[in-house]
Amino acid sequence: MVQPWVDKYRPKSVSDVAHQEEVVQTLEKALEGSANLPHLLFYGPPGTGKTSAALAIARQLFGPELVKTRVMELNASDERGIGVVRNKIKGFAAGAVGSSVAGYPCPPFKLIILDEADSMTSDAQNALRRTMEAHSKVTRFVFICNYVSRIIEPLASRCAKFRFKPLHGNIMTDRINHICTEEGVTMGSGSMETLSKVSGGDLRRAITTLQSAVRLQGPDVAPATLLDVAGAVPDAVTSAVLSACRSNSFAAIQTAIADAIAEGWPAQAMLLEIQAALLSNDDDGVSESARAGVLLALAAADKALVDGADEQLQLLNVASATQKALCASA
Amino acid sequence: MLWIDKYRPKRLDKLILNQEIGDNLSKLVATGDCPHTLFYGPPGAGKKTLIVALLREIYGAGAEKIKVETKPWKIALPSRNIEVELTTLSSNYHVEMNPSDVGYQDRYVVQEIIKEMAKSRPLDMKGQRGFKVLVLNEVDRLSKEAQASLRRTMEKYSAACRLVMSCTNVSRVIEPVRSRCLCVRVAAPSTAEVQRMLAHVAKKESLSLPDSLSLRVAQASERNLRRALLMLETCRVAQYPFTPDQPVQLADWELYIQEIASDIMQEQSPKRLFQVRGKLYELLVNCLPPTLILRKLVLELLKKLDEEVQHTALALAAQYEHRMQEGQKAIYHLEAFVAKFMSEYKQWSIMAFG
Numbered sequence: 001m002v003q004p005w006v007d008k009y010r011p012k013s014v015s016d017v018a019h020q021e022e023v024v025q026t027l028e029k030a031l032e033g034s035a036n037l038p039h040l041l042f043y044g045p046p047g048t049g050k051t052s053a054a055l056a057i058a059r060q061l062f063g064p065e066l067v068k069t070r071v072m073e074l075n076a077s078d079e080r081g082i083g084v085v086r087n088k089i090k091g092f093a094a095g096a097v098g099s100s101v102a103g104y105p106c107p108p109f110k111l112i113i114l115d116e117a118d119s120m121t122s123d124a125q126n127a128l129r130r131t132m133e134a135h136s137k138v139t140r141f142v143f144i145c146n147y148v149s150r151i152i153e154p155l156a157s158r159c160a161k162f163r164f165k166p167l168h169g170n171i172m173t174d175r176i177n178h179i180c181t182e183e184g185v186t187m188g189s190g191s192m193e194t195l196s197k198v199s200g201g202d203l204r205r206a207i208t209t210l211q212s213a214v215r216l217q218g219p220d221v222a223p224a225t226l227l228d229v230a231g232a233v234p235d236a237v238t239s240a241v242l243s244a245c246r247s248n249s250f251a252a253i254q255t256a257i258a259d260a261i262a263e264g265w266p267a268q269a270m271l272l273e274i275q276a277a278l279l280s281n282d283d284d285g286v287s288e289s290a291r292a293g294v295l296l297a298l299a300a301a302d303k304a305l306v307d308g309a310d311e312q313l314q315l316l317n318v319a320s321a322t323q324k325a326l327c328a329s330a
Numbered sequence: 331m332l333w334i335d336k337y338r339p340k341r342l343d344k345l346i347l348n349q350e351i352g353d354n355l356s357k358l359v360a361t362g363d364c365p366h367t368l369f370y371g372p373p374g375a376g377k378k379t380l381i382v383a384l385l386r387e388i389y390g391a392g393a394e395k396i397k398v399e400t401k402p403w404k405i406a407l408p409s410r411n412i413e414v415e416l417t418t419l420s421s422n423y424h425v426e427m428n429p430s431d432v433g434y435q436d437r438y439v440v441q442e443i444i445k446e447m448a449k450s451r452p453l454d455m456k457g458q459r460g461f462k463v464l465v466l467n468e469v470d471r472l473s474k475e476a477q478a479s480l481r482r483t484m485e486k487y488s489a490a491c492r493l494v495m496s497c498t499n500v501s502r503v504i505e506p507v508r509s510r511c512l513c514v515r516v517a518a519p520s521t522a523e524v525q526r527m528l529a530h531v532a533k534k535e536s537l538s539l540p541d542s543l544s545l546r547v548a549q550a551s552e553r554n555l556r557r558a559l560l561m562l563e564t565c566r567v568a569q570y571p572f573t574p575d576q577p578v579q580l581a582d583w584e585l586y587i588q589e590i591a592s593d594i595m596q597e598q599s600p601k602r603l604f605q606v607r608g609k610l611y612e613l614l615v616n617c618l619p620p621t622l623i624l625r626k627l628v629l630e631l632l633k634k635l636d637e638e639v640q641h642t643a644l645a646l647a648a649q650y651e652h653r654m655q656e657g658q659k660a661i662y663h664l665e666a667f668v669a670k671f672m673s674e675y676k677q678w679s680i681m682a683f684g
């Protein structure tokens with residue numbers, strides 16, 4: 001069976017975790033003298049290697065067999081209310097540490113990985129605080145999240161924190177090149193830049209996009225295929241909206257936005273494009289304060305979209321603000 | 331059977347719209363695999379048709395033998411037991427559901443029911459594929475917690491289970507879930523494409539369809555194929571043979587919202603606000619989504635307004651629709667929008683006309 005490349009190329013050991021040098025160095029040191037591994041907190045955007053790193057640590061500490069008894073992974077797909085924290089985690093933490101296996105450090109503690117910890121309620125996190133204290137000698141916790149601000153301070157302050165950076169530009173290139181070599185894929189001219197741009201620092205996204213492009217168009221990957229697979233908003237769509245904004249006609253922006261929505265372009269991606277167009281063009285006669293006004297409207301719309309607001313209304317509103325700004329300064 | 335079901339293409343190579351997507355999907359399936367996939371696009375663009383045809387492409391005709399089941403599921407949580415009612419459509423190879431239907435308990439559906447399904451071996455071991463498919467509709471309506479609950483399930487059990495999901499508003503799908511999928515944009519058909527489909531159906535039904543009627547249906551449908559076919563079928567019931575100038579009937583709720591817009595424009599007063607409130611309530615009681623009501627209402631108002639006030643009306647709509655998402659009761663926000671609009675409009679008319 002064909003295996004998704006994201007799984008096939010998931011880093012097996014901590015040193016394989018690409019381009020998170022600080023993280024890797026610190027962890028490797030801790031792995032050598034692993035008795036004093038601190039509690040860990042990994043945070044950063046999707047697809048940057050957080051879960052991979054945690055699983056690799058577990059495997060390197062305990063080996064494939066002992067992992068089953070010494071490591072517990074709980075993620076957002078598990079119920080993690082207060083009840084679970086009180087009973088399940090406590091039960092696991094309290095049990096005896098047991099024997100070790102040759103060839104692995106097997107430090108005398110258990111590892112509890114709380115992946116996607118930002119989706120735990122603060123009540124549950126508070127309950128966890130006591131469990132952590134009570135069993136501090138025989139347990140280590142690894143918290144993983146996208147937003148570090150969602151972890152309550154008393155937990156965060158007990159951990160060594162590691163920020164996983166978005167894997168931008170040429171940082172992504174090495175890993176992708178490695179996969180290309182293994183899979184016999186050649187990247188056409190400009191393809192690497194395109195892939196890096198459309199995945200916005202998310203390596204998982206980059207790998208999925210690459211694999212889909214290869215499945216669709218064969219092993220010679222062209223930028224156009226990548227753009228297509230990634231669903232990137234074409235320049236023509238953005239310029240249609242912007243020229244409607246310049247037109248001083250409300251009906252024009254209504255049509256432009258209705259078209260963009262009917263074509264299914266994601267509103268958030270449209271906001272990014274509008275922002276880029278607005279910032280890259282500073283000799284368009286738009287006053288700085290008008291430009292700032294549009295940026296405010298963009299930010300408000302982004303927040304509203306994340307809260308689940310209607311895409312058409314939000315985009316229209318941004319277009320209306322842009323139109324007012326452009327036409328006022330024209 | 332309604333035309334929209336009767337003429338739904340069953341196979342990727344028989345698609346009339348979205349053929350390019352269909353070709354791509356066949357290529358993916360031909361490689362022996364299919365990644366987690368998220369179809370997004372406006373209503374009536376053909377997402378469901380693509381999914382049904384994709385399943386057929388993966389599993390063959392067996393995927394069409396569907397069993398529909400609505401039953402209560404017992405879920406044992408550490409602290410208590412709950413029961414949710416869920417409708418599933420399943421074949422030997424796949425299960426389809428709409429997990430957001432259970433409302434605020436959707437998280438438990440993902441954590442317990444979906445995870446169990448994903449974990450278990452393929453439903454039919456003899457099936458020619460090593461994986462089963464879970465079809466999840468309207469994932470944009472799932473709570474953020476429920477969406478987060480999908481993340482590790484999508485990674486851990488991807489060998490035995492692929493998710494095929496659909497949504498309208500992709501901004502509401504959390505980034506980590508999008509990052510785990512091949513995201514496929516399904517654009518609404520152009521007016522010309524809608525007409526092409528109408529012509530296709532008319533031919534199959536041996537009807538003669540005048541061009542001008544087909545054009546007006548296509549335009550009134552606002553690039554929504556489902557609506558276009560329903561409208562054409564209504565026209566057929568109303569009158570056949572068709573005439574070029576035959577009226578195209580809008581849905582009752584659309585007419586009703588047009589009426590509300592006129593009410594608001596005629597008079598801005600507490601009394602009128604009270605009447606409008608009653609009408610809005612009526613729409614809500616009939617299960618029309620509040621966002622749709624507000625969007626349609628402001629679009630109707632915009633048609634009647636001077637350019638200056640158009641910007642204001644729109645800004646209000648965007649603001650109150652956003653609040654509605656965060657609040658509990660839609661009626662407050664709909665009413666607040668109307669009240670605020672009435673006040674702004676009245677001020678403006680006094681300034682403009684004295």
Ligand SMILES: Nc1ncnc2c1ncn2[C@@H]1O[C@H](COP(=O)(O)OP(=O)(O)OP(=O)(O)O)[C@@H](O)[C@H]1O
Pocket residue numbers: 005006007009010011016017018019020044045046047048049050051052053145146164175203204207481506509
């Ligand atoms: N730093 C990295 N080095 C090597 N591969 C990586 C790295 N980051 C991500 N990947 C690739 O992306 C996939 C997903 O990574 P991982 O599951 O670790 O992401 P994550 O940071 O936990 O993301 P999320 O926040 O969405 O859970 C891996 O299987 C691997 O193929």
Ligand SMILES: [Mg+2]
Pocket residue numbers: 050051052115
């Ligand atoms: Mg992860």
